[in-house]
Amino acid sequence: xTVTKKSKLSMQKVEEQVNKYxxxxxxxxxxxxxxxxxxHQAVRDxxxxxxxxxxxxxxxxxxxxxxxxxxxxRLITFSIPWMDxxxxxxxxxxxxxxxxxxxxxxxxxxxxxxxxxxSIVKFLGxxxxxKNALTNQPIGGGKGGSDFNPKGKSDAEIMRxxxxxxxxxxxxxxxxxxxxxxxxxxxxxxxxxLFGQYKKLRGRYEAxxxxxxxxxxxxxxxxxxxxxxxxxxxxxEMLKDMGETFQDKTMVVSGSGNVSIHTxxxxxxxxxxxxxxxxxxxxxxxxxxxxxxxxxxxKEIEKRRIQDYVEYHPHAIYEENCxxxxxxxCNIAMPCATQNExxxxxxxxxxxxEVMLVAEGANMxxxxxxxxxxxxxxxxxxPAKAVNAGGVAVSALEMGQxxxxxxxxxxxxxxxxQEIMKDxxxxxxxxxxxYHKPGNLxxxxxxxxxxxxxxxxxxxxxx
Numbered sequence: 001x002t003v004t005k006k007s008k009l010s011m012q013k014v015e016e017q018v019n020k021y022x023x024x025x026x027x028x029x030x031x032x033x034x035x036x037x038x039x040h041q042a043v044r045d046x047x048x049x050x051x052x053x054x055x056x057x058x059x060x061x062x063x064x065x066x067x068x069x070x071x072x073x074r075l076i077t078f079s080i081p082w083m084d085x086x087x088x089x090x091x092x093x094x095x096x097x098x099x100x101x102x103x104x105x106x107x108x109x110x111x112x113x114x115x116x117x118x119s120i121v122k123f124l125g126x127x128x129x130x131k132n133a134l135t136n137q138p139i140g141g142g143k144g145g146s147d148f149n150p151k152g153k154s155d156a157e158i159m160r161x162x163x164x165x166x167x168x169x170x171x172x173x174x175x176x177x178x179x180x181x182x183x184x185x186x187x188x189x190x191x192x193x194l195f196g197q198y199k200k201l202r203g204r205y206e207a208x209x210x211x212x213x214x215x216x217x218x219x220x221x222x223x224x225x226x227x228x229x230x231x232x233x234x235x236x237e238m239l240k241d242m243g244e245t246f247q248d249k250t251m252v253v254s255g256s257g258n259v260s261i262h263t264x265x266x267x268x269x270x271x272x273x274x275x276x277x278x279x280x281x282x283x284x285x286x287x288x289x290x291x292x293x294x295x296x297x298x299k300e301i302e303k304r305r306i307q308d309y310v311e312y313h314p315h316a317i318y319e320e321n322c323x324x325x326x327x328x329x330c331n332i333a334m335p336c337a338t339q340n341e342x343x344x345x346x347x348x349x350x351x352x353x354e355v356m357l358v359a360e361g362a363n364m365x366x367x368x369x370x371x372x373x374x375x376x377x378x379x380x381x382x383p384a385k386a387v388n389a390g391g392v393a394v395s396a397l398e399m400g401q402x403x404x405x406x407x408x409x410x411x412x413x414x415x416x417x418q419e420i421m422k423d424x425x426x427x428x429x430x431x432x433x434x435y436h437k438p439g440n441l442x443x444x445x446x447x448x449x450x451x452x453x454x455x456x457x458x459x460x461x462x463x
Contacts, residue, residue, distance in 0.1 A: 017061065018054045022047050025066045036119035038339060038364070042126050043070055045368060049446035052435045063462070065454045072125060074098040075118065076172055080146060082164040084157050094165055096144035098178055099125035102456040105176055106142030107132055107392060109183030109212075112190065115338075116145045123339070124183075124363055128392070130449030131385040134424045137396035142178055144169070150185050162193035169194075170201045175208035175402070181395050182212040184338065187258065188224075192217075208402035211395035220398035222413035223391075228262025229414070230390015231334065231361045232270065233421040238357060238380055238441075241429075247271035252330040254278050254322070255337035256299045256306050259361050259388065263336055264292055276328045278337065279306040283325035286316040329353040336361030344369035351377045360384035371442065386424050386445040393420045 026047060030040060047066070054060050080092045095118065098106040108128040111120070121143045129141025146165060150158050172178060182191055191212050198209055207218030215221060222229075232246075239245055246267060251274045253264050264274045273289040279299075284290070284306055294312050298304045307318045326333065326346040333355050335341050339362065342350075347370035350358065358374055359382040360366060366374070374381045394417055401407055424445075431451075432444030 011055070014055050014058065017058070018051060021061050022051065022054070022066065025070065028067070029070050033119075033122075036122060038119045038123040039126065041340075041368060042123040042364060045364075045371075045442075046126075046130070046446050046450065049443045050450050053447055053451060059458060060454055063458050065457060068457065069100065069129075069453070070126070072097045072099045072122060073101060074172075075122070076144075076169075077118070078168040080148065080161065080164045080168070082157070082161045085154055092146050092148040092161070094144070094146045094168060095121045096169060096172060096178070096180075097121045097125040097142060098172070099141040099143070100129040100453060101140035102453050102460060103133055104138035104140050105174075106178035107139035107181070107395065108141060108143040109145075109181045110186045110190075110194075111143070111145035111183040112148045112150050112185030113145070114147050114149045116147045120339075121145060127363055127385050129453060130446065131389045132392055132396075133449040133452040134386060134427065134445060135389050135393040135396065135420055136423065137393060137420075139179075139392070139396050139399075142180070143183075144180060145183065145186070148185075150190070155189070158190060159193045162190055163197040166194045166197040167201065170198050173198075173209055175206050175399070179208065179395070179399060180210055181392070184257070188212065188214055208399050211398045213398070218398075218402050220394060220401055220413060221408065221410045222417065223394045223398055224258060225262045225265075226394035226413075226417055227259045227388050227391030228264070228336075228361070229266045230393065230417055230421045231259070231263050231336075231359060231387045232266040233390070233418050234382060234387050234425055235332070235334075235357065235359045236270065237422055237425040238359070238382060242357075242380060244356075245271065246332075249273070249331040250275050250329070251332045251334065252276045252325060252328050253334045253336055253361070254283075254325055254341060254365070255335075255362065256295055257336075259391075260336040261292070261296060261299065263334055263361050264290060264295075267332075267334075268292060272332065275330065276325050277306065278322040278325045280322060280337075281305055282307055282318055282320040283322050283328075284309045284316050284318050285325075285328055286313060288315070326350055327353075331356050333358045334361050335365035337365065338362055339364045340367050342366045342370045344373055346370065347373035350374075351379060355379060358382070359387045361388050363388070375440070375442075380439075381441065383442045383445050385449060386428050386441060389424055390417055390421055393417060 076096045078094045080094045125143035132139045213219035249272045276285045357380040427448045428444035431448040437443040
């Protein structure tokens with residue numbers, strides 16, 4: 001009995017130390033950058049999950065791992081002057097956060113969107129660090145972009161902007177240093193312009209400096225589909241453990257970009273009926289199931305708005321409020337548009353409509369309060385850093401192909417992607433069980449990603 005009391009007192013003391021340490025780090029971070037709310041949210045969500053890890057291994061406090069983790073190794077900001085088609089000089093702001101390189105060269109996408117600021121790129125780079133760790137590929141975490149909005153711009157304007165952007169960025173990237181890719185607003189066209197300017201500035205052909213490239217200049221077959229397909233492979237593992245399949249399940253997938261389209265495509269192949277998708281203006285609901293070819297024609301080829309879907313399918317319904325998509329009853333909800341698109345009230349509506357599973361295809365698309373609603377009501381929930389890791393996993397495979405000067409078939413890439421997503425899922429499940437949170441994939445993903453990065457940082461010393 002005496003030993004038990006001493007043990008309890010010892011554990012209480014460790015818990016107090018951990019709580020004080022975590023609170024000190026978090027408050028110091030906020031005092032440094034008080035307005036970076038998205039970044040604060042990402043850090044807070046990780047800290048909640050890893051508390052028991054620090055209680056078991058106080059070396060993480062001894063080496064001050066948390067304070068080192070929340071401070072990017074490098075944050076680069078720069079101006080991007082470019083000339084529009086009217087001959088007027090425009091100026092945008094560019095960012096690249098090289099967050100953590102413990103596991104390999106910085107790896108993460110570039111986002112061109114008016115919302116991009118230091119908080120957005122830091123939250124994305126922070127999340128990318130642990131997402132990349134989950135893939136078991138040798139890549140660190142980074143992110144970047146600009147507040148440039150490519151919508152409504154001509155191809156010539158986008159090209160001039162990309163050339164100006166890369167003129168500055170090329171100083172800080174390279175195949176073994178930092179390897180950007182695409183994200184919101186940065187697709188194959190933008191990657192092509194960026195790579196062309198990089199090649200000109202460097203005077204040599206370094207295919208591995210960017211991923212998501214065209215197939216004829218070093219891109220990987222299967223990269224375009226990877227994030228969406230990978231998300232469905234992850235959800236499929238969840239359904240197996242629930243004794244379920246995609247067959248006869250109704251799904252709502254927000255967004256209608258690359259991730260959303262390929263999420264819908266693979267889900268439909270596996271037997272699901274996707275009844276709603278969206279863009280930034282609104283959403284469509286088709287009780288018969290979304291016609292994916294129409295969506296592809298509108299969004300990928302004609303660059304039109306999702307509301308035009310009803311011209312081809314008059315029975316479908318369009319509503320000019322994209323957040324209302326979560327009012328649509330479904331078995332599976334997959335937010336694939338942007339950060340914080342599901343808030344507490346929308347989460348409650350999904351629960352009331354008896355959603356059974358929510359998986360995040362976008363980066364941090366559910367607010368902290370929304371996630372709490374899902375967990376409280378025992379909705380199976382999978383976080384972005386695990387669900388959408390397929391894209392960066394295949395980007396790492398593209399880097400490998402570039403280094404060895406080979407190209408794999410779609411079947412080879414897809415097989416490797418399926419293996420990676422299964423391994424990520426199992427790692428999340430096992431990590432959650434190890435820390436007495438069975439079934440909690442948020443805790444599992446955060447712990448699995450954190451321990452791999454933190455242990456490596458300790459091995460490498462204070463650098």
